[in-house]
Amino acid sequence: MMIRKINPDDLSSVLKIDEAVLTAHWPYQFYRDEIERDDSYCLCMEDSDELIGFLIVRQVGDLLELLQIGVDRSAQGQGNGQKLFDAILKLNLNKPMMLEVHDENRQAIRFYKRNGFVKVGQRKHYYGANKHAVVMRKDI
Structure with missing residues (x-):
């Protein structure tokens, strides 16, 4: 398992997870814009070179806003969402988070x-x- 920043090449996999597991779907351009923002933290999780989850947090003033978190159904129930969430906490951003x-x-x-x-x-x-x-x- 590896957690790293999302890059543009990941967006097709992110969109597949979004469409499969999330209630509020984002279009490609929303994700593209978010990964280019200086005030966003966009992480993904890979297992055997396959993207299985992602998380997007944006800093809004003195708050963090958890915008999206998704884990592929095949990787759910294994603590992967928790690992993504823990990774954002390890950045020590020291701000309250809303969602x-x-x-x-x-x-x-x-x-x-x-x-x-x-x-x-x-x-x-x-x-x-x-x-x-x-x-x-x-x-x-």
Whole structure:
């Protein structure tokens, strides 16, 4: 297993994971723009030269915002999401982190709670009609 920065050659694999496992899909250009930003931290995880997960965090003022995290279904349940999350924490950015997660994504909400996030709000219809987001925060 190796965790490293996402590069443009990784984007087709990132998009495949996005389409397979995420609720809110990003188009190619969103990912392309994000990996070029100076205020973003874009990491991916490889296993045997195959990209199996990714995480994107952006610094917004004095906060970090977890924008996307995804692990290929074949690599889920093996602690890979945790390894990606731990990698961003090891950067010692020392800022609180915020995120939005679909209110029906119980597995993700449990993951975030295990990692010290607490619910601080809700965004109604964030993912479309009657599809709400839970807003969570982790203080560092």
